[in-house]
Amino acid sequence: YEAALEELEQLVGRLESGQMPLDQLLSGYQRGAELLKFCRDRLEAVENQIRVLDEGTLKSWGQS
Structure with missing residues (x-):
């Protein structure tokens, strides 16, 4: 992600x-459009993973 973002900024x-x-x-x-799509897709995947963790294991794990 970081390499794609850096390339996009330079471009x-x-x-x-x-x-x-x-x-x-x-x-x-x-190329910029491809890099932008890649970065957006990666961010969306991370956001979805965080959402799953927030709704699942992490919140209930801290609760007694």
């Missing part, structure tokens, strides 16, 4: 610079 910086040729701009945008 956004290059895209925003306005210095990329059109063909690189398009491929950069496509």
Whole structure:
């Protein structure tokens, strides 16, 4: 996740610079969309795992 996020941040910086040729701009945008989807999917998976833990074992484990 961290590596994908770092690559995405660097890519956004290059895209925003306005210095990329059109063909690189398009491929950069496509790569950025892939990285964004990957990061969102990973965050959603972690959120779902936390939700399961919050609703299950962790809360009931501390209760007597």
